[in-house]
Structures are given as structure tokens and as C-alpha cells.
Amino acid sequence: LDSYIAAVYEHSVILPNVTGSPVCPDDALMLMNKNMDVLEEAIKAAAQQHAHIIVTPEDGIYGWAFTRDTIFPYLEDIPDPQVNWIPCTDPKRFAPAPVQERLSCMARDNALYVVANIGDKKPCNSSDPKCPSNGHYQYNTNVVFDSDGKLVARYHKYNLFMSETQFDYPKEPELVTFNTPFGKFGLFTCFDILFHDPAVTLVSELQVDTVLFTTAWMNVLPHLTAIEFHSAWAMGLGVNFLAADTHNTSMAMTGSGIYAPDGPRAFHYDMETENGHLLVAELSSHPRLSPAYPAAVNWSAYAKSVKRFSSDDHDFNGIIFFDQFTFTELSKPEGNLTVCQKDLCCHLSYRMAEKQKDEVYVLGAFDGLHVVEGQYYLQICILLKCESTDLKTCGQPVAIAQTKFETFSLSGTFGTTYVFPEVLVSGVQLAPGEFQVLSDGRLISQNGTSKPVLTVALFGRCYEKDPPQPQSTLLFLNNGAA
Numbered sequence: 001l002d003s004y005i006a007a008v009y010e011h012s013v014i015l016p017n018v019t020g021s022p023v024c025p026d027d028a029l030m031l032m033n034k035n036m037d038v039l040e041e042a043i044k045a046a047a048q049q050h051a052h053i054i055v056t057p058e059d060g061i062y063g064w065a066f067t068r069d070t071i072f073p074y075l076e077d078i079p080d081p082q083v084n085w086i087p088c089t090d091p092k093r094f095a096p097a098p099v100q101e102r103l104s105c106m107a108r109d110n111a112l113y114v115v116a117n118i119g120d121k122k123p124c125n126s127s128d129p130k131c132p133s134n135g136h137y138q139y140n141t142n143v144v145f146d147s148d149g150k151l152v153a154r155y156h157k158y159n160l161f162m163s164e165t166q167f168d169y170p171k172e173p174e175l176v177t178f179n180t181p182f183g184k185f186g187l188f189t190c191f192d193i194l195f196h197d198p199a200v201t202l203v204s205e206l207q208v209d210t211v212l213f214t215t216a217w218m219n220v221l222p223h224l225t226a227i228e229f230h231s232a233w234a235m236g237l238g239v240n241f242l243a244a245d246t247h248n249t250s251m252a253m254t255g256s257g258i259y260a261p262d263g264p265r266a267f268h269y270d271m272e273t274e275n276g277h278l279l280v281a282e283l284s285s286h287p288r289l290s291p292a293y294p295a296a297v298n299w300s301a302y303a304k305s306v307k308r309f310s311s312d313d314h315d316f317n318g319i320i321f322f323d324q325f326t327f328t329e330l331s332k333p334e335g336n337l338t339v340c341q342k343d344l345c346c347h348l349s350y351r352m353a354e355k356q357k358d359e360v361y362v363l364g365a366f367d368g369l370h371v372v373e374g375q376y377y378l379q380i381c382i383l384l385k386c387e388s389t390d391l392k393t394c395g396q397p398v399a400i401a402q403t404k405f406e407t408f409s410l411s412g413t414f415g416t417t418y419v420f421p422e423v424l425v426s427g428v429q430l431a432p433g434e435f436q437v438l439s440d441g442r443l444i445s446q447n448g449t450s451k452p453v454l455t456v457a458l459f460g461r462c463y464e465k466d467p468p469q470p471q472s473t474l475l476f477l478n479n480g481a482a
């Protein structure tokens with residue numbers, strides 16, 4: 001097949017009551033069945049639209065706010081897919097696995113691949129010095145069932161968010177792929193996207209055509225909303241990307257999409273309702289072979305070839321999501337600006353359609369280690385709308401704008417090849433087809449975006465500058481103790 005139909009379902013998860021003690025397995029299954037009832041309807045609707053594969057979100061079957069003990073009744077032992085198992089037709093082959101059985105039947109009955117996020121438990125004993133005290137490792141796990149209902153992939157999340165204390169870290173990052181008649185797939189989960197392994201390795205070395213991504217993503221404006229960052233990652237790495245987010249507005253969780261290397265095919269962001277939402281779109285099975293596949297980018301070529309556009313006389317500092325940026329204001333309706341921080345200089349050329357008196361935009365640069373809720377080294381060039389005309393508010397979340405840009409061109413002297421191009425417009429929406437990345441690293445819009453601009457950013461990740469992550473720290477501590 002040259003192309004296929006992809007579906008993602010943003011699911012408004014029915015959450016369990018928060019309890020200090022574990023519920024019985026029947027109650028856990030009852031809650032999971034309620035969520036699977038909703039997922040089943042989405043799967044049927046996707047099948048009616050001829051989808052070949054559907055992705056459902058992280059935590060989509062049991063929710064969150066668990067301890068190690070309270071998640072336990074929700075877990076099943078998920079075997080290695082090499083055992084060749086169709087839980088739907090052979091449910092008793094292993095220990096009871098009603099969730100895997102039902103997911104497998106949904107895939108089989110509707111003749112499409114089903115991707116879901118569930119919990120895996122693996123027994124261990126005292127011969128293993130790292131065996132947890134309840135005698136089980138517990139993993140945040142993605143599973144894939146093919147259109148016959150066969151378990152074809154199992155992935156244990158490697159980069160747990162804020163350590164997700166109900167789960168264990170796998171010993172190594174797992175590079176999980178599987179082949180289909182519509183391309184090679186790889187999978188990972190939520191916070192994994194900020195790190196090199198397994199995410200970048202799946203694309204750069206294992207050359208998957210499509211990434212399957214389950215997430216429970218809390219949006220952070222101006223540069224880390226789900227649709228913005230996930231679509232940018234797909235463009236930066238040159239891969240199809242199917243992102244299914246959990247829907248929960250009180251946690252700022254919304255933002256699912258079907259993204260191709262040259263831009264989004266479908267996306268969904270909804271902070272107004274608590275409804276779930278199905279997206280369906282066609283993708284190339286092998287995007288690297290498509291005529292539309294973008295050319296390779298040298299992310300610093302242009303920026304390193306030009307001198308400073310402007311002086312640093314009016315630079316000031318401001319905070320974006322706990323990181324201290326250097327900003328300079330776009331004080332004229334059109335112009336050329338440069339702002340630098342450490343090794344990173346960001347250049348912007350722009351023309352606004354009409355400068356609004358009550359809106360202020362700044363150009364910002366950040367070159368440093370982000371240290372809140374995880375540690376990862378960033379280089380970011382960003383054009384953003386400030387929350388008010390008070391420059392102290394620049395970097396704070398803002399979702400609505402009035403200023404249209406007739407043109408913009410943003411570039412930076414990046415020291416990494418991993419740069420993700422973001423464009424976010426008023427209402428927290430994407431602007432497919434309204435911007436492009438040139439091979440010299442400029443992110444440009446020749447005719448502007450049809451809606452006013454919130455954020456234009458080049459989000460660079462310097463993986464080699466990251467400090468040791470919790471997984472390796474834990475290994476080191478354990479080895480040290482032994």
C-alpha cells in the first residue's frame with residue numbers, strides 16, 4: 001500500500017475514585033470496561049471510515065493518581081509478542097487478561113490495528129536484589145494488536161514523567177518496531193518525546209515510517225502545547241506521527257493529531273468541552289519516498305552566515321516555563337532583530353499587517369538546561385505575543401491574539417541538528433501549509449498565517465548536553481550499593 005488511513009482518538013477518560021487502598025480486581029475491571037466501551041465506539045467509527053490503525057491515549061483505560069499499590073489491580077501480565085498470541089481467540093493461554101482479550105477482539109472484529117496504553121506486571125523474587133517489595137515490576141505499557149487481534153508490539157515507557165511512582169523504569173530503552181503492509185511503525189509514550197532514547201533512535205537508526213504516540217500531555221503555552229510540539233517533532237525528524245492525547249481540561253490535557261513530515265493532516269484542541277474526539281486522515285506509507293518529503297536542513301547555515309541584525313541595547317530577561325530567556329521587543333511594525341544568549345543567536349525578519357497598540361511581541365533566546373519536572377538541555381529561538389503590554393508578562397501563557405504577520409523569517413545559530421519548527425496561531429491552532437523550513441534553517445512564512453500569531457519557535461534539543469537521567473542515576477545508585 002502506498003498510503004493508509006490513520007485514526008487517533010482523544011479520549012475523555014472516566015477516572016477511578018481516588019482511594020488510599022487498592023480496589024478489588026472486579027471493580028478495577030469494571031472501570032476499565034467503562035473506558036473500553038467508549039474506545040470501542042471510536043474504533044467502530046474509525047473502521048467505518050476505513051482506518052487501518054487507531055491510536056488511543058496514555059492512561060486512557062484506567063486514568064491516573066495511583067500509588068504502586070492502588071494501580072496493582074489494574075495490571076495484567078503482558079507477554080512478549082514473540083509468543084504469537086491472539087487473546088481474542090485464545091484468552092486462557094496465559095494468566096487471566098480480560099483487558100488484552102477485549103482490545104484484541106476490538107481489533108479483530110473491526111479489522112484494524114489497535115494501539116492502547118495499559119499496565120504490565122512482571123513477577124520477580126528475592127533472587128533479584130532489585131525486585132520491588134510486592135514481588136512485581138510494574139510498567140507503563142503500550143500494546144498493539146493487529147487486524148487479526150494478534151499482539152504484535154509491547155513497549156514499556158522509559159522516560160517516566162516526575163518518576164510516575166506507580167511504575168518502574170525498564171532497565172534499558174526498548175526499541176519496539178513492527179512491520180505492516182502500510183509501512184514500518186515504532187512506538188513510545190508521552191515524556192519519551194523530550195529525550196533521545198528511544199524516540200530519536202527509532203526514527204534516525206531504525207527508520208520507522210510512522211511513530212505511534214500515546215500521551216497524557218499537560219499543555220504549556222507558549223512552546224510546549226501538545227499539537228504544537230508534536231507536529232514540530234514530526235517535521236523536525238521527518239516522520240509520520242500519530243498522537244493520541246487524553247482529554248481532561250482541568251489538567252490542560254487536549255491536543256491530538258495526525259502529522260506528516262511536511263505538516264499536519266488533522267489536529268484537535270478543545271478546552272471548551274469534555275468530549276472525546278476522533279480524527280481520521282490519509283498518510284503516505286513510506287513518507288521518505290514521497291515527492292513531498294522535505295529536503296534535509298542545516299539548522300544554523302543561514303544564521304551563522306549573517307551578522308547581528310540589531311544591537312542588544314534594549315534586551316531584557318523574562319521567564320518561559322521556569323527558563324530565563326533573553327528578550328527584545330518588536331517595537332516597529334516591520335524590522336530585522338537579533339537576540340543572543342550564550343552560544344545561541346536568533347535572527348528575525350518580519351512585517352506585521354498592522355501593529356496593534358494593545359499587543360506586544362518579543363523575540364527570545366534560551367540556551368541552557370531546563371531543570372523543572374525533568375532535566376533536558378534546550379536551545380530555543382522564539383517569537384511570541386506577551387500576555388499584556390507590560391513587558392514583565394512576556395513568556396506567560398496567552399491563547400488569543402489579533403496581530404497578523406504578513407511575513408516572518410526566524411533562524412538561529414544552533415549547535416544541534418535536532419530542531420523542531422513550531423508555529424501556533426490564535427486560539428491555540430496550527431497553520432498547515434502556511435509556513436515552511438528552508439534548507440538553510442530559516443523558518444519562514446512568505447504570505448503570513450491566516451490567523452494572528454501566538455508563537456513562532458525553533459525548539460532545539462541538545463541531547464549530548466543532558467545530565468544523567470533518573471533511570472541511569474537509579475542504576476548507578478543500585479550498583480554502588482551492591
Ligand SMILES: NC(=O)CCCC[C@@H]1SC[C@@H]2NC(=O)N[C@@H]21
Pocket residue numbers: 058160161189190191192194215216217218219220224373
Ligand atoms: N504523561 C507524561 O509523560 C506527560 C509529560 C509531558 C508534559 C509536557 S513535557 C514538559 C511539560 N510539563 C508539563 O507539565 N507539560 C509538558
